[in-house]
Amino acid sequence: MPSSHTISRHTRSGAAALLLAGALAVSACKTTAPAELPPEPGPATTTTTTAPSQPSGPIAGSQADFVAKMMGADTIYFDTDKYDIDSMDQAALAKQAQWLMQYPNKRVTIEGHCDERGTREYNLALGERRANAAKNYLISLGVDASRLSTVSYGKERPVALGSNEQAWAQNRRAVTITID
Template identity: 50%
Template sequence: MQLTSDRSRQMAAIMFASLMLHACGTTDANHQAANTAPATTGGDPAATDMTASQLSADEIFNTQIGNAVLFATDAHDLSSEAQAVLQRQAQWLLRNPARTAVVEGHADERGTREYNLALGERRAESTRAYLIALGVDAARLQTTSFGKEQPLCGEATEDCWQRNRRAVTALNP
């Protein structure tokens, strides 16, 4: 019974977010960039000090929209923070309809290679499904899993493991 209730709440949240995206209309990249804090550590830290007009569309996506979302240990459900990043990604992708992306699932170093590949795939798929629910065409989004094979951080600490438990929306050229 609890699972059904949680699923209903999740679907209601997705529908609400989708409605909010459509109700808000579109904004230009400069306005979006000026009102969004950097949400990823994957880019050049100096790039966040540049104005939006100095950044390419890809740089805006990667550093100011945010190209990555984080997950809890052994989980693939999206936190409210992850949903907020994905809502910004969806807005950007809807304004740039020619762009496609690969959603990459990652895991921390703990667990077997096979387990982490499967977990990375579930993370990538849940991220892709949320973007699709927000209006992004499914044909524009592919998924892949790297498991624990491409860590951002190599230390055996909780902070490092947290940064490695992620899904990255990598724009195709």
């Protein structure tokens, strides 16, 4: 068995070797200052790539496109107990017909609506007459009848709540909705 003096001498020489190795490692990492410094950094620059541009706005021929192009002309309004097409309605329907001619594969439903006054049956019949009046006018402008359907909601789907002339006037309407 080695003496404690021998173990201690080996431990000291191993520790000295470790210190020497560590000093060499640190000195190997030492760097000297470069002869010339790099320029000061300027404002950060980033490289941007532009993605292919996406079309803005609604998809051509969609319901959103129809509503956007109509700018309110997707709806026509009627007087109390009436279903006749006046000059304002004719202008709106002409705009609708023009859009429909641009998209010959599109079909629409014309919804007839009434105000809250009158019986359910009366208003369903009046709503049907209003929707058919709009449909017939579109046909007279050259839109194929097979592309047009009608539905009457009577007083069941008001857009304006209230029991006054302003609300009633907004609810007496025919609305054109694209269906495909």
